[in-house]
Amino acid sequence: MNAGERVREAWRRDRVFEFMLPPPQFDLPVDTRHGPILYLEDVSVSFDGFKAINNLNLYIDDGELRCIIGPNGSGKTTMMDIITGKTRPDSGTVWFGQGIDLLKLREPTIARGIGRKFQKPTVFEQLTVFENLELAMASDKRVWPNLFFRLAAEQRARIDEVLELIRLQDQRSCLAGILSHGQKQWLEIGMLLMQNPRILLVDEPVAGMTGEETERTAELLTSLAGRHSVIVVEHDMAFVRSIARKVTVLHQGSVLAEGTMDQVQNDPRVIEVYLGE
Amino acid sequence: MLSHRLLTSDKGGALVLTLVALATILLPLLHLVLPADSPFHVSSYSVTLVGKFLCFALLALSVDLIWGYAGILSLGHGAFFALGGYAMGMYLMRQIGTRGVYGHAELADFMVILNWDNLPWYWQGFDMFWFTVLMVILAPALLALVFGWLAFRARVTGVYFAIITQALTFALMLAFFRNEMGFGGNNGLNDFKEILGFDITTRGVRASLFVASGIALMLGYLACRFIVTSRMGRVIISIRDAESRTRFSGYEVESYKLWLFVFSAVLAGIAGALYVPQVGIINPGEFSPLNSIETVVWVATGGRGTLYGAIVGAFAVNYTKTFFTTWSPETWLFVLGSLFVLVTLLLPKGIVGILDRLRGRKRK
Numbered sequence: 001m002n003a004g005e006r007v008r009e010a011w012r013r014d015r016v017f018e019f020m021l022p023p024p025q026f027d028l029p030v031d032t033r034h035g036p037i038l039y040l041e042d043v044s045v046s047f048d049g050f051k052a053i054n055n056l057n058l059y060i061d062d063g064e065l066r067c068i069i070g071p072n073g074s075g076k077t078t079m080m081d082i083i084t085g086k087t088r089p090d091s092g093t094v095w096f097g098q099g100i101d102l103l104k105l106r107e108p109t110i111a112r113g114i115g116r117k118f119q120k121p122t123v124f125e126q127l128t129v130f131e132n133l134e135l136a137m138a139s140d141k142r143v144w145p146n147l148f149f150r151l152a153a154e155q156r157a158r159i160d161e162v163l164e165l166i167r168l169q170d171q172r173s174c175l176a177g178i179l180s181h182g183q184k185q186w187l188e189i190g191m192l193l194m195q196n197p198r199i200l201l202v203d204e205p206v207a208g209m210t211g212e213e214t215e216r217t218a219e220l221l222t223s224l225a226g227r228h229s230v231i232v233v234e235h236d237m238a239f240v241r242s243i244a245r246k247v248t249v250l251h252q253g254s255v256l257a258e259g260t261m262d263q264v265q266n267d268p269r270v271i272e273v274y275l276g277e
Numbered sequence: 278m279l280s281h282r283l284l285t286s287d288k289g290g291a292l293v294l295t296l297v298a299l300a301t302i303l304l305p306l307l308h309l310v311l312p313a314d315s316p317f318h319v320s321s322y323s324v325t326l327v328g329k330f331l332c333f334a335l336l337a338l339s340v341d342l343i344w345g346y347a348g349i350l351s352l353g354h355g356a357f358f359a360l361g362g363y364a365m366g367m368y369l370m371r372q373i374g375t376r377g378v379y380g381h382a383e384l385a386d387f388m389v390i391l392n393w394d395n396l397p398w399y400w401q402g403f404d405m406f407w408f409t410v411l412m413v414i415l416a417p418a419l420l421a422l423v424f425g426w427l428a429f430r431a432r433v434t435g436v437y438f439a440i441i442t443q444a445l446t447f448a449l450m451l452a453f454f455r456n457e458m459g460f461g462g463n464n465g466l467n468d469f470k471e472i473l474g475f476d477i478t479t480r481g482v483r484a485s486l487f488v489a490s491g492i493a494l495m496l497g498y499l500a501c502r503f504i505v506t507s508r509m510g511r512v513i514i515s516i517r518d519a520e521s522r523t524r525f526s527g528y529e530v531e532s533y534k535l536w537l538f539v540f541s542a543v544l545a546g547i548a549g550a551l552y553v554p555q556v557g558i559i560n561p562g563e564f565s566p567l568n569s570i571e572t573v574v575w576v577a578t579g580g581r582g583t584l585y586g587a588i589v590g591a592f593a594v595n596y597t598k599t600f601f602t603t604w605s606p607e608t609w610l611f612v613l614g615s616l617f618v619l620v621t622l623l624l625p626k627g628i629v630g631i632l633d634r635l636r637g638r639k640r641k
Contacts, residue, residue, distance in 0.1 A: 084525060111527035122522040124515040131511055141527045143536045149508035195526060 030062075030097035030113070030198055037062040037229050038199060043082060043092030044253075052078040053089065054253035060199070065225035067240045068233045070250035071273065076233045077119070079250070080201050085110040096199075108141065115197035119204045121184035125177030129168050129187060132176050133159045136191035159194065165220070166190040181208040189220065199229045206239050218243045283502045289629060293585040294498060297334075300327065301491030305484035321480060324487050325555055330595050331490035332552035335497050337575045337587035339544035342501050344573065345582030346510065347537050348517035350435070353442030354545050355569035356449050357417035359559070361546025363453075364416055366466035366559040367400060368409035369477070373470050386468070387461045397459045406473060417546030418539050425538040429531045434520075443566050450564035465560025472554055483555070490551045494588070497544050501584050504540070513537060574617045580629030589628055 009015075030037060038060040045053045053075045060066055070076055081087035082094060085107040094102040096113055124132050137155060140146070163169045166186040171179065176187060185205060192200050205221065206214040214236070222243055224230055234240050240247065240261065247264045249256045257267045264270055284291045304327060307319040336358050343349045370385045379389040383396050402408040424445060428438060456462035475482045504510050515523045516530050524530050553559045562568075571594075579590020594616070601609045624630055 086521075107524045108527050108529045111525050116525045118522070122519050124511075124518055124522070126514055126518055127511055134508070135511055135515060135523075136526050138527075141529070143509060143529075143532055146509040146512060147504065147507050191526065 031099050032062040032097050034098065035059075035061050037097055038083070039093070039095040040079070040083070041093050041095075043079075043089045043094065045078060045082065045087060045089040051253055053082065056092070056250075056254050058248065058255060060229050060231060062198075063226045063229055065222065065230045065243060065245060066232070067244040067247045068231060068250060069235070069237075069240060069247060070256075074250040075253040076250055077203065078253075080116060080203060080233070083110075083199075083201060084114055084116050111195065111197070112138070113197055114199045114201060115192040115195045116201045117185075117188050117192055117203055117205060119207070121181065121188050123176040123179075123184050123187050123191070125175065127176060128173050129163070129176055129179070130159060130172045132187060133162055133190055133194045136194040138194065138196045162190045162193050165193070167216075182210065182213045185209060185217070186213075189217070193224075197228065199231065200224065202230065202232045204234055205232065206234065206236055214239055215242075282506050283499055286506070287502070287585070289583065289632070290498070290502065290585040293588050294495060297331075297491060297495055297498075297588065301331075301488055301495070305487050309480060309484055321483055324483055326599065328483075328487040328490050328555045329552060330592050331487070331494050332548045332555070333572075333575070333595055334588040334591040335490070335494045335548035335551075336545050336572055337579070337591040338494070338497055338501055338584060339541040339548070340572050341576045341579075341581060341584055341587035342504070342544070343537055343541045344576060345584075345587075346505055346517065347513045347534060349534060349538065350439045350573070351442045351538075351541075352439045352566065352569050352573060353444075353446035354541070354572055355566075356442075356446035356564055357421065357542040357545035358549035358552070358568075359446075359449070359453075359561075359563035360416045360420060361413045361549030362553040362559040362563055363460060363466070363549075364403075364409055364412040364546070365550035365553045366469075367403040367412075367460075368406060369469040369472060369554060370466050371400070371404040372472065373468065376470050377468070385461070385466075387456075387464065388459070391456060393459075400459070413546050413550040414543050417542040421539045421542030422535070425535045429534045429538075432531075443569070446564050446569055447566050450561050450566075453561035453564060461560070463560070465558060465562075466553075467558040467560075469554065469557055477554060477557070486551065486555050490555070493547055493551055497547070498584060498588070501544075504537075505584065509533070571613065574613060574620075576627075578616060578620050578624075578627055580627030583627075583629050586627050586629035593628060 036059040038058070040056055040058040043053055043056045044051065056075070056079065058079075068076055068079075078087060082089050083102065085102065085105055088103065096102050096110075100113070102110055124135065127135070134151065134155075137159070139149075139155075160169075163172055166189060168179075168183060168187060168190070171183070176184065179187060185208070189202070189205065192202075202221065206217050209217060218239060221230055221232060232240075232243070244261050246259065247261050248258045249264055249267075249270050251273050256273065257264050257270050259267075284294065304319050304324060307317055308321065308324050311318040313320075336354065339357075340351065340354050343351060373385070375382050377386045377389075379386050381389050384393060388396070403412070424442075428441065433441065452458055453460050453465075454463055460466065469477050471477050472482065472486075505513070512523065512528055512533055515526075516528075516533060520530055549559075549563070575590040575594045576587045577590070578594050579588065580586025594613075597612070597616075598609060601612055620627060626633070
């Protein structure tokens with residue numbers, strides 16, 4: 001846009017400046033009249049000429065559990081970065097429901113509607129398990145209210161509930177740093193639950209877990225679908241098979257195939273790039 | 278509840294605070310009440326010396342708050358200390374009145390030498406004590422706000438942040454050295470006569486300044502304790518340990534850092550304002566980068582991230598400094614350097630860490 005166009009744009013008669021628009025309402029019911037809660041359309045991003053995401057189109061329905069698979073470098077993590085506001089795409093649109101344009105928002109604001117679990121479990125190691133959950137809890141996150149914050153009874157009850165769900169009641173006063181790898185993964189999932197977002201982005205939730213832990217994680221994630229939309233990125237095919245209703249295969253930054261696990265596994269293109277290895 | 282949270286939940290902190298409180302009461306008493314030939318008499322030299330250390334301890338506390346808890350290493354905190362000191366110095370200059378060498382009612386001596394006719398606009402209002410107090414708080418706060426806003430918004434962290442804070446204090450030092458700046462240039466502000474109408478050289482005023490510094494240190498410590506034990510404090514620790522996780526949990530990381538940085542700058546400014554009337558001079562040397570680095574050494578030596586460790590460190594290192602600079606001045610910088618290296622290599626938790634370890638061994 002050259003300078004002349006920019007001036008004309010600013011002086012348009014029906015111009016509504018962004019600062020005059022109401023702030024995004026993550027707390028109100030999200031408008032999902034048309035089905036999907038998350039829209040990614042024609043999204044592209046490149047780093048130093050390498051197209052990490054190339055014309056990606058992805059729709060996530062409200063309450064669905066979606067698994068995303070793809071070989072290394074297929075753009076899974078970049079896609080999560082775009083949804084959570086860490087990376088800005090070069091082109092394309094990302095909408096949360098009908099009304100919220102995620103590309104205009106920063107990470108902390110987006111976090112009110114979308115929670116993210118990192119690939120490497122990231123918890124606050126110098127704080128106790130209880131404090132980790134308390135920090136993640138959905139509440140006023142500005143500075144002053146937190147300086148004088150006091151935990152209400154129902155908030156404490158909610159933390160206890162989640163502690164039970166992630167089976168860390170006995171470790172509630174332990175520093176999170178001394179937990180095992182699997183327990184940290186669970187704690188991070190628990191933190192997402194405290195955040196209570198509409199969409200959960202879960203990156204490799206069962207990496208480093210034992211068979212039994214994996215099974216329980218599968219159970220937990222399936223039980224969350226419905227109330228939340230859950231997007232799981234995972235390498236472990238057995239795990240994906242055990243939870244997935246719908247699978248999306250990414251390859252070179254765009255969607256290669258989408259469907260049930262069986263459909264996807266029998267797709268010749270998928271076999272060629274990924275499963276057939 | 279609150280007293281447990283601030284005091285008794287941290288034994289080391291409670292002990293150090295008690296010692297500070299005792300010193301604040303006893304030293305001025307022993308100085309004022311006992312006759313000079315009594316063995317328990319505290320000389321005015323000692324009162325001023327310990328008074329200075331109290332101010333340094335408050336400065337160390339402010340550095341520990343952002344370095345120990347938020348992981349922001351500022352190598353320019355001396356700048357905020359000096360700004361608070363200059364604000365107080367300007368008040369003390371205005372109090373001199375006609376008693377200066379040139380006897381001008383409004384202008385300070387250095388302004389007369391520079392042939393200035395009027396008081397510069399930024400010297401207006403400093404004849405009033407309340408205005409000065411306001412400026413002691415606002416000047417460091419404003420600098421920290423603007424500087425922090427630019428740095429944190431651009432996500433400048435770690436070593437890069439440390440370097441630009443160092444540059445900030447160096448740039449301010451060069452600026453304050455210039456006579457045209459109107460802060461007395463090389464000589465700074467000195468030759469103070471009175472504060473709040475009292476002669477600044479009397480024993481009573483000396484003792485009062487000492488008590489004020491002690492109270493400021495204790496209140497500063499309690500304020501810092503309140504912050505780090507609140508939910509906000511836990512957010513700050515989280516930012517130090519996992520910044521992006523905190524951001525994705527919905528916290529505006531930049532606002533938290535900025536808030537804490539401004540608060541810490543205000544503490545440093547107050548420390549500077551109490552320091553200046555006790556030493557009787559403020560000059561651009563206070564902005565020197567070395568001062569800020571020394572402050573970081575105090576905190577590291579005492580024990581980073583404990584608050585009371587900063588107080589212990591400020592006293593320990595400064596006593597050592599006083600000892601070395603009277604006994605063999607040229608070795609001090611070598612001692613300081615080796616102290617920092619040794620502490621970093623051998624005592625990552627500082628003096629406080631040794632005490633903790635000893636206590637642990639005794640229990641076994």
